[in-house]
Every structure is written in C-alpha cells, then in structure tokens.
Amino acid sequence: MTPSITTGMSRRRALQLGLGTGLAVALTSCGEDGTSSSGGGDSLGGGSLTGLMRASFIPAIHELQQKQAAAWAEAHDGTVELTFAKEWREQIAAVVESRAGEDLGELFANQAHIYADRLVDLTDLCESIGESNGGWYDVAKDACVVDGRWRAIPRAYTAHVMNWRTDLFEQVGFTRFPGSWSELVEVATRLRDAKLPRVALTMNQAGPNDSASVAYSLLWSYGAAEVEADGRTVAINSSQTREAIKLMQELAAVSAPEISSYDEGGNNTSFLAGKIAVTQNATSIWYTAQKQAPEIAEKMSHARYPAGPVGRQQLVEMNSLAIFGHSKRVEPAKAFYRYLMEPEQLSALAEIAITYYTPLLKNYEGLRSMPWNSEPKLDGLRGLAADGRMPGWPGPASRQSAQAYNNQTIVNMFARVISGKASVDEAIRAAEDELKKVYES
C-alpha cells in the first residue's frame, strides 16, 4: 500500500501562503530605512537618527547622552537612538564600508582620516563652534581636518594620566608627583626598597590604549618619533629612542613585575585593591574608587606624565563626532551635533565624565565647572590638551599613523626590551622594519 500524508491544505495553498508570508516579511523589514528623509531643515519629521557611540567605564556618561538625545529629539519631532558599544570601532568600520546603518558615529583616535571619503563635510559647523569658544587646540585640528576640510567634530579627548597614591609617595619622601621620568625612576626604586606597592606603568598588547599613551608620550618627551614631519620617513632609529627605551628599562626593573601582564582593566583592579602605587589610566579609576574603595579614592591623586629632556608630551585619545555619508538626515544630524556642542551640554558631559571627555575648545580651560578647576585631585590636568599629540606626530595624522598605532609597534618596542627578549638595538630594528612597511611601502 502506498503511504499517504494527510494535511489540512493543498500544496499549492501552502506555497502561496509561504511566498506571501515571505514577501510580507521582506517588505516589512525594508521599512523605514527605505523611505526618504524628513525633508529639509532640522526637524526629523517623525523619523529617527541613529548613532554608534563609545562605551566607557562610567555609566553616567551614557545616561547623560541618552537624556540629551531624548531632549533634542523631542524638540525636533523624532527620536535619536544612540547605541553604546565596547566594540564600537569595529561596528563603525562595518557601517562605513557597507554605507548602511547608523547616521552618526563617535570616531576614535584618527579614524576621521581613515574614513574621510565617507564622512560628511562638517567644516562650517566646526569653524562656527571654534569661533564661539575661543578656538580649537591644534591637536583637535590634527585629528579631524583632512585635506583642509573638517570631517568630524573633535568633541573631547580622554585624558590618560598618572593615577598615584599620595600616601605611599609620602612614605618615601615625595609630596608631589615627579616632574621628570628620571625622578619617577627614583620614586619607583624607593618604593621597591621600602617593600611598598610599586610603580606599574603597563606595557602590554592586551592593554593597548593605556600602554600606547605612555609609550608615545615617553618617546616624544625624549625628542624621538616614529616618523619625520613629512609623514613618510621613518625616524625611530635614533639616539633619542635609545635613551627613552633605557629609561623605560630602568623603570621596569624597579616596577611591579606584572606590568607586562595587565590588560586594560587589570591595572585598574590592582590599583583599587591597593596592590600598586602608580598606574596610567583615565580618571575612571578614581570614579570607581569613590564608589567601591573610598579609602583608596581618598589617598589618590592624578598627575600629567613627567617631562623628558624636551619637556612634556602627551598622546591624546580623541573622541570625535561624525556623520556618515550615507545618512539621509544630514541636516538634522548637524543640528543635533550643534546642540551637543553647546556649552551647556558639553560642560555637563565634561563634568560628569571627570576628564574622560575633556573639551578641546580653549574657552573651557578656565571654566569653573571644568574638573581641574573644581576638584583639587584633578588640578594637575590643566593644559593637557595644549601639549596633546596624535599618533604619528610630528607627521600628520593619517591612515599610516593609525595603522602603526593599531600594530602597537611602539608599545611592542618597549615591551620587547622589558621582557628581556631583545636588546635595545634589536627592538629598535624590529620597530623600524614594521614602521617602514607602513610608512614607506
């Protein structure tokens, strides 16, 4: 007997239903993005702006930005949906390359140079913001001006600073943070000899931003650089680089042995637990300490990186705002950014972020609400942006400098020597080879 299958409907009917449902789902999913923009002007016309933003260690930063976005959206007949993601850089790469997705994005470091072709020209907006606020610091222009046009708004930088324990330093005879790198070696030696928690400036690929901030800043403060001002000639093989590495070698020898092991959060954890006396980080350690380890918060302070033979230098971790070229709501997006850059909104962000988001507009330096003017523990951060540099300095911020930064060539140059796996000259040669591939190929 032939087996038979009994169903409630014919095959033809089932196919019709299946195709119909599929078509309906496809049409529904096309939805809003397929429709045209809100028309002219700043109004969203009932539509929505979407943005990919950087997730920070301070949740209040996200909450404030969501509130600001909601307030602006309400006044402009629409919604603004901001997504805060830890891997926002990768998501932005996908959005830019596919020319689809979010309208807005928060760019990191010199991404404005990498994605310049696909970002909306914001020159008028940036120039008007600069004029009303005393002008931009040079590093802001370096980060966001590509071929004479502003491709992003340099909203703020994240200040990487020395987080240090005042009580431990006092025990070894220092009531202030060392002004020079060699003085820091002296403190580190005394801390080690006194068997106190040690200095711990991380130098590891797993903590790329923290490590890079010290590596570049130290290198520059000794007058060394990875590339010449022309942005093409590799300059790492110099006597200044040797001096900088030797200083780091001396410092590492008397530092906590874990400096090669800490990832981006490991040094924070150890500092909060009282295991180390100094580490480089944003001020988020202090933010967390106030909530979770008040006894540490009370006994810590912040300082700028020490000076080398040519003074203080500082790598700046840039956070800039861009509008993607594929956005259909460019005018509302510009209006939203104009609103975010108004003194009331930007000051609120800077206050709540305690230098995690520090404005790059000169008028803000003296504002009473700025963290260094309102909090003694942040006093040492004044003027940091004026000495700020982008990766690749003194060459221009570029695709190549971004690549060298991402390859962590400078971090690894120091790390090779600290680990004992390479001599100073070997480490420099390895870095030189890597940099030549990037800059000269």
Add this chain to the structure above:
Amino acid sequence: MTMATDTLDPAAGIGPPPGRHAPGAAAGRWSLLEREAPLGYLLVLPMAVVVLGLVGYPLVLTVWFSLTDKSLGSDAVSFVGLANYLGLIDDPVFGRTMWNTFNYTVTAVVAKLVLGLVMALALNEVRRFRRFFRAAFLLPWVVPSSLSVLAWMWMFQADFSVLTYLGRQVGLVDGNIPWLGEAGWAMAAVQTVNIWRGAPFFGIIILAGLATVPKDLVEAAVVDGASAWQRLRYIILPHLAPILVVVTLFSFVQTLGDFQIVWILTNGGPVNSTHLISTLAFRTGIRGADIATGSAISFFVFPALAAIIALQLAVMRRKAK
C-alpha cells in the same frame, strides 16, 4: 464546519494529480511546482541563496580585496596582483603567526581528542546520575565563549589569579605567574581555554560512538582475559575510528578559525606572540583599516581548511560505502 483534506502521494509525484489543473499559464506553473523534482529545487533555493550570499559573496570579495590596495572606507582602489601576499612572506609577525596557528591548532586538537576520549570512557562507566554528569561536562561547550573567556580572564589576572594562588598553596610557584604577560605562558593559557571549551564536544560525540561498540565482543574479550588497555586498543578504538576521524577533522576546522579566546585574553600579545591568522587578519584589516592585507592574511588559512574538508568528505564517503 468542514475542513478540506488533501492526500499527497509521494509515489505519484512525477506527474500532476489528475483533476487539479486550472486553465492558463499560471496553472501550468503551479502544476510544475506540484512535481517533486522542481519543488525540491525550489525549496533548496532559499538556502542556496543564503549560503552563496553569506559565504560565497564574502569569499569572492575577500579574494578581490587581497589583490588590491583597498583600505576600509576608501573609494580609491587599485589592482596590485599578488603584492599583498608577497609582502607577507618576509614579515616576521606573519611568520610567527603562522607558527602560532599551527602550534595552537595541533596542540589543542590532540589534547581535546585525548581528554574527550578519557571523558567518554569514564562517562560510559557511570551508571548513576549519568545524565547529570553528561550535562555538566557539556557546559563549557554550551556557554557562549565570550562569557566563559571573561571568567578565564579573571583566573589569569596578574595579581589575583586563582590558579596562581593554588600553585602557591601547594608550593609550586613563588610570586605571580605571568599568565598573559610572557609568551610561553600566554600561549599555554589560550590553548588551555580552547581545550577546556572543546574537550566536552569530543567527549559527547565519542560517548555516542561507544554505544555502537558490540557489547558481546567486549565481554568475550574480558572472558578471554584481555586487559582494559587491550580492549581499548584492539576493540574499542577500531570501532570508534571513523567517528574519531570525523570529529577530529571537524575540530581542526573550528580551532584553525578560532578568534575570541585569543582576542579577548591577549589581543595577540605579548609582542604578537599569540596572534593567530584570524586575530592578525582582524587587527590588520579592521582595526588597522588595511583590508587588502587583512584579506591576504586570512587567505593563508584557506589551503589548510580546504585540505581538511576534502579529507573529511573522503572519510565520510568511504564510511557511507
């Protein structure tokens, strides 16, 4: 209410059932769909489109990118031939990465095979709470790796590692172990996590395979005085061989393309000593925006994957015969 009931007869699928034709071209199309063969193609088509779209298209695009100087976000693209591939040959970081990938994959797969076999043999002997143990052993494989790797990150933390603490308690180490700060330790750490995560998969598959080993054969061997090792060597392993080959090859493919464990734990460090092809391609192509070189790097895994898949298919074909 009456409900229409149709009877579908698979044996009658070659031609349209009589009396169902509506006049006109539309009816002709529908009658075509009521035949098994065209309908089969139609039903496979969506999946074929998905596979071609999600695998084939990116693959072709990757090949194209690797032959150009394409940068992420840039509209200017030039054909450069094999320059990206040739540039990698004398790159020490890439050379180290190739070795790391080989070392990571072979070590982890062999360890997972051995541990999985031990796990399966042990579970096979468990009579009480068998389901509980089976579920418990499978947990590492089931938990999303991004979550479990974060837990491992804590266990490898420089100052507070529980593993270091245990080592100190039993007098094996003095001071902190640089789990993620020294090349050798870091590679061992990422391999350990991969093995921990992958061994249960081997265990469960081999356990299923053990059910196919004839019990009477094992019992006869016991009666004949065969030792446990002899039973394993001459009865169990030969029966398990096809399963072991398939699961091992499958694991090779999985491990060769591993990404999260290394990226989350070490970012490829220290000093590029744990980079795998996938992480180096990601760093170069996405973080560094050099998608052309990133694509070329990722393509170096392709010959190995193709060979493994060909081997796997050959084994499965022979098994089917």
